[in-house]
Amino acid sequence: MMSNPKDSNLLWLSSLRFLMRHPWHFALSILGVALGVAVVVSIDLSNSSAKKAFSLSTEAVTGKATHQIRGAAENLDEETYRQVRLDAKVRKSAPVVEGYARVQGVNRTFQILGVDPIAEAPFRDFASQEAGIELSEFMNGENTGLVSETVAEELNAEIGDTLSLSVGGREFSLRLIGLIEASDDRSAQALESLVVVDISTAQRLFDMQGALTRIDLILPSENEEALKEKIRPNLPEGAAIVRSESRTETVEQMTRAFEFNLQALSMLALLVGMFLIYNTMTFSVVQRRPLIGRLRALGVTRNEILTTVLKEAVLIGFLGTVIGIVAGIFLAQVLVKLVTQSINDLYFVLSVQELSIDLFSLGKGAILGIGATMIAAFWPAREASQAEVSTVLRRSSNESKITGRIIPLALIGLLVGLGGVGVLLIPDGGIVAGYSSLLFMIVGFALIIPLMIVGMAKVLRPILGKISGLIGKMAVRGVVTELSRTSVAIAALVVAVAATVGVGVMVDSFRTTVVSWLESQLQADIYVQPPSSVARKADATLEPMLVDLLRETEGVADASSVRSVDVRTNKGTDNLVAIDQGAAAKQTYQLKTGTDSFWQRYTEQSIIMVSEVYAYRNNVAIGDTLTIETDKGNSPFVIQAINFDYASDIGTLTISRQVYDQFFDDDAISGLALYAAEGVEVEQLVERLRERSAGMQEVFIRSNKGLREASIEIFDRTFTVTIVLRMLAILVAFIGVLSALMALQLERSRELAVLRANGMTPGQLWNYVVTQTGVMGVMAGLLSVPLGILMAYILVYVINLRSFGWTLQFMISTEVLLQAVGLAILAALLAGLYPSWKMSKANPADALRND
């Protein structure tokens, strides 16, 4: 039997008035949803902006190319282009030299695109002869180039002006000979970090005489295979034709785990938000039990009660979501910079740092916000509607009900927790299973909380009795007698505070592991590196003259070098590092698996060491063979060692320089490690090296200590987003503590009035209320520690491992734990201030009036 919707108007009016009469409560619950949504939306927008930035810049430089010819190592001989175009007669082909440079006057990295304007027309409109590039000026042998109109404005430069570029520490001048006109906003954005130059200019800038980065091709799908067959005989050993999208795919794969983890952390904030909503709604229902009982007695059906409470949830969810989305957009303006900075540090250069507002992200935020509110509100709403009218009319029945349920609830909690452990054991469960298990354990723990509160109250009661006498005892007793309300509030606080412990411990563990790894990794006294566009990747090279000069400097006893290149393997594009330390490398690299004999053999044999992250991501183990596309063709390398490496979450392959030289025609050096002679002061030697290299290529010369600090700085920078998220979780937790406890105390105003009427002074009332909220804060703080450690354990040993494959040391710092307990207590005490102030000021007679 359906009731006329008109019937429910008064019910809805009654609900609205109830919310309006409890403005603090109402506002805080909206804030709980808003914060959760804001975090999710901001992370999502930052991620999608970073992705969009990448695809925009890729699109701009890839143009309409369907395929690319790439060399085995970094480069391709320019003779190949001549052969493809003339011998294979593939007209739709264009040579490209690509790299990064910093432009003086703006603090960001630009992509330098070296092109041949004559061949460009089918590929990139802005770089072709048809776009109006003056060939005589563009290809006159000087360093000349073009930037977009907006960049020129930003640089305050005009045609004819000279720009200063810094490429891997070397300075160049570039004359501006024209401006690229963007046809729309989208292309303007794509071009905002691009400098277009002639091929030969680019070759000079990147020290790539006679070489190309790639050759772009347009191969129509109908005769793609035939054209490929025509091209292949002209390609040098190791070069291959790949689809243009493959680079985008590789990049997406690289950042997937990073983005997923950020999203998951933001979901954790939403989960905490959900607990707050659950708490708020439960509270709101418990508070209204008598009211609901009266309505039920008057003939309001269970469904009508359920619908009304859910409608309230929709209202709270809607308002919270709207505020959350707006706040999320603002927050994203900050986060997008942090996210793109982390991506720049970790993966590749993202020049666009602007926020792009993606409707899909906003829609997702809206669905999550309202959906999470509805899910969180459903159980309290259902409980409200299911309650028996006769028991609802009696206040104490609910308390006796929950008291009887403590043990069954704890047992269910235990089972749910064990279910979480079961989810962890699912083979190949991946990150999703990790987070699901985390959710199970959180819910399981929350269900055990009422039992733990009763246990803790038994311990705290005599202690508080000694400190505050009867008031102390009453305060603790109150927590247990109102268990149906206090346990939900405490559970919400525990989850919120535990999330901050979990993330805090994870970051600490990560940092401790990296610091100790750096200590063993950095064995040399001094490190020399060119400035790199990607902080963790050595893509620039050192000038050979400089290397010789530094090696021969007085006080340098020994030196070793590193070469880092991207190579194609049977697993995709990977980072290959060649080291020339010989057997001494044994001191530097910590092996996870493999034998010491590796170091004796690796200089002569085609054997390779892979980092544990690489082994995990690519599912390879000792004894497996990797095929690397080298200048000598596809060459097999047998994995003989797996090492710990926290510098890259993509993974690294390491071989000896001797073996590298056999397979690659490349004598460049990406980094140099120097050992000071005995008795030589390292800092003085650094100074001497800097003096000697003055006026040459600009490089970083850092002592072991300096490099360690610089590395930690990058580490901290890449974790800034996580720390920001942790701060937000702390904020959500703080608001949760405030809202739950304040609502609890405000709701007890009648009981407090009875105490006042019975002669309790305002001072004693303050003591009573603040002691009680303090006790709840202590309970929540203490309970958040084991749950937080459990969450950290899963984050470190399951989620981190499944996302990145790193083995981390588990590091629990007392600081994080004390912060959590302190946060809970401080917020609890603050939450007690307003109600006790309000009640001590109020006339008890007003509160005692019958409603």
Added chain:
Amino acid sequence: MPNKSHIQLNDLTKSYQEGDKLRSVLDELNLSVKEGEMIVLLGRSGSGKSTLLNMVSGIDKPDHGEVIIGGTNLAALDEKNRTLFRRKNIGFVFQSFNLISTLTAHENVLLPLKLKGATDDETLDKAQQFLDQVGLGDRGDSYPDRLSGGEQQRVAIARALAHEPMLILADEPTGNLDYETGRQILDILNDLVRENGRTMIIATHDRDICKIADRVVELRGGKLSEVEDIAEAIK
């Protein structure tokens, strides 16, 4: 007064679990009430008066027996249909008034009418009319916490009568009021119920109330017994 049996309680049995013991509250209780009759149900605190009213209103279900009101056996209905029956056919007056604190006096009276599906103009008039009858026509916009105990109970009476229920149940209606206010409330209740020709059961331990009754029954040991001499009962 029509002479047919309007409410029929047959072999009503209800007991509650208290720890290990089963406490019997109603023990094969029987009662017949005619339409328009005013019954006072006497009993000490804890004798089961509220339990009996809960059975009659369909708030609770008996362990055994029938509750037939106007031909419908409430004990055979599910929870939802008992609720719908209650909203249409039963009016309540509680000891602690139980007004909805978030609705005004007028809206409180309006609520059962709206729940019953009455249209707006009609309901607004009727709610106002009943508020006038209990002497609170000018307090319609006041919220319950702004009304005195007597005023709140008068609103509760208006609410109980407004949707023209078949039966009105009053549980200690003067229990929370002073003597004088209690008398006034009782008079209003008596006048309005009789004026509107409603059937009413008043549960009370206050024997003074018996003077407005057509019939007095006493609940003792889970069974009902008829009090033959009302004047004697009042003494």
